[in-house]
Amino acid sequence: MRRISILGATGSIGTSTLDLIERAPDDFAVVALTANRDVSALAAAAIRTRARFAAVADAACLPALREALAGTGIEAGGGVEAVCEAARMPADWTMSAIVGCAGLGPTLAAIEGGRTVVIANKEPLVSAGEVILAAAARSGATLLPADSEHNAIFQCMDSARPERVRRIILTASGGPFRDWSREAMAAVTPEQAVAHPNWSMGAKISIDSATLMNKGLELIEAARLFPVAAHAIEVIVHRQSVIHSMVEYVDGSILAQLGPSDMRVPIAHTLAWPDRMETPMAPLDFAAIGRFDFEAPDPDRFPALRLAREALDAGGARPAILNAANEIAVAAFLERRIGFLEIAAIVEDTLASYDPPAPHDVDAVLAIDGEARRNAAARVKDCVA
Structure with a gap:
């Protein structure tokens, strides 16, 4: 069973990742989920997947998150450092999907853990490419791209x-x-x-x-x-x-990758890599x-x-x-x-x-x-x- 954390769990990439994970519950165990301030969606996802930890980047939303998770046994955190804490929690595979340069710190925290880190938020690599790649080289982390291209x-x-x-x-x-x-x-x-x-x-x-x-x-x-x-x-x-x-x-020779216009296809590739997994996509017509x-x-x-x-x-x-x-x-x-x-x-x-x-x-x-x-x-x- 592969241990999973998702940074940016309530965005389009995060929800697509959760969809795939929840279709294969015997293959994945969710360790941590984060969001910016969408408490209701984050809490619901954490409860469904039985996550150990959930964090909101906006510390002002922490009381609401604690209330939403009361009685579940899921630990809650708030603020940027809490999101980085989620990124540092022991996991085999981390989806980095926080929009914008706000994802830089958490992405680096995950990379420093030496695990497989899937890059869906292109901004850290754009703004701090040399820093990111050097950190991956030091820790032995594997970087996989989730952008379809x-x-x-x-x-x-x-x-x-x-x-x-x-x-x-x-x-x-x-x-x-x-x-x-x-x-x-x-x-x-x-x-x-x-x-x-x-x-x-x-x-x-x-x-x-x-x-x-x-x-x-x-x-x-x-x-x-x-x-x-x-x-x-x-x-x-x-x-x-x-x-x-x-x-x-x-x-x-030109090699091309074809597929539906659905982010679950590249995400599934990174989730199962170096293997493959089933997705709900219909074959291309x-x-x-x-x-x-x-x-x-x-x-x-x-x-x-x-x-x-x-x-x-x-x-x-x-x-x-x-x-x-x-x-x-x-x-x-x-x-x-x-x-x-x-x-x-x-x-x-x-x-x-x-x-x-x-x-x-x-x-x-x-x-x-x-x-x-x-x-x-x-x-x-x-x-x-």
């Missing part, structure tokens, strides 16, 4: 012989505005932006998909995870979201799919992808700044304080205004992240004014 690459990649790989091809759905003009996108509402045509995801990642920043972050993450040069990672828009990514080899379409992403309509490529090429603190500024801009858009097109503009302005030395530890990453957030917030205020 990176999981596809992992399944197709010969990591032991990277010299055989010519390029990695990341596929992108193109988001809900792939056919819209920039003029039309200027009037986009948050409701329109979160309505992804192919995937059911949380608000932040849905907005990132709509701007293509999500694909930019995935570009940086792929460069961290796989032993290929940055210029050998390309992005192609594939509207059907059936091919989740591809790896091309030097002989011209290729006749119904009918066709695969591909097109190059448009850097003029979707500048976020260009900004991410530039941040990756520049290295140092640039990816951390990119990520922090984007989180602030996306939050401002969801609050209707700025327009859709201003998300990428704020990120670009923040990158242009702030260029600290490369971070070498968590404290330096967090300092860069904090300053970038303050700079981006100032630009949001300018837009509102």
Whole structure:
């Protein structure tokens, strides 16, 4: 029986992971679950799975969590340190699915335990890739990607012989505005932006998909995870979201991983790895799919992808700044304080205004992240004014 902890258990990735675990109760034992502040969902999940520990990042929610768990024997914790405590609890497999850079500390805490850590929150690898990879090397932790694209690459990649790989091809759905003009996108509402045509995801990642920043972050993450040069990672828009990514080899062969647009498929791969497990997915109906379409992403309509490529090429603190500024801009858009097109503009302005030395530890990453957030917030205020 594999001992499981889930950091971010009430989000879309967390609930998909719980669904798979609860379908195979004899194979998994839940050790710890965390959430930001969704007490009711966290408590319900902890009770259903008989978890040992549940923690909310918002310490103000701890009394409500204790009340919800009263009489169950499940220990409750509150605050960031409690979430890190959950990450440190002995487990064989940890899902790291806390949205944004808030997941950095708990992700590192899990990695330092030397277990298998599944990375679903790409921001820690983007902002602190060198720190994360160094920690994994020290502890002997195994990092597995849960993003559908990176999981596809992992399944197709010969990591032991990277010299055989010519390029990695990341596929992108193109988001809900792939056919819209920039003029039309200027009037986009948050409701329109979160309505992804192919995937059911949380608000932040849905907005990132709509701007293509999500694909930019995935570009940086792929460069961290796989032993290929940055210029050998390309992005192609594939509207059907059936091919989740591809790896091309030097002989011209291309291996692709295909599957339904459901995160339970890559999550199941990581849960059972190096084995396989059953999922409730129906087989792909290729006749119904009918066709695969591909097109190059448009850097003029979707500048976020260009900004991410530039941040990756520049290295140092640039990816951390990119990520922090984007989180602030996306939050401002969801609050209707700025327009859709201003998300990428704020990120670009923040990158242009702030260029600290490369971070070498968590404290330096967090300092860069904090300053970038303050700079981006100032630009949001300018837009509102």
